[in-house]
Amino acid sequence: MPKSIDQALVDARLILQDRDGERYTDADLISDLNSAISMTKMLRPDAFVLGEALPEFVVGDLGQA
Numbered sequence: 001m002p003k004s005i006d007q008a009l010v011d012a013r014l015i016l017q018d019r020d021g022e023r024y025t026d027a028d029l030i031s032d033l034n035s036a037i038s039m040t041k042m043l044r045p046d047a048f049v050l051g052e053a054l055p056e057f058v059v060g061d062l063g064q065a
Contacts, residue, residue: 005061009026012024013029026062030057033057
């Protein structure tokens with residue numbers, strides 16, 4: 001089951017030991033997520049549907065199911 005952006009940030013904060021978001025802002029983590037998706041497509045284009053545009057997430061996407 002795909003994770004929401006909110007859940008991905010919660011999971012990342014657990015790994016980073018930053019539960020309160022004091023060291024890494026939501027914008028920082030979302031920017032890193034976007035970079036990771038872009039790098040994944042560069043290294044493993046077969047993991048994506050041919051011709052499909054990459055998602056670009058922003059802080060406004062938080063809180064959406």
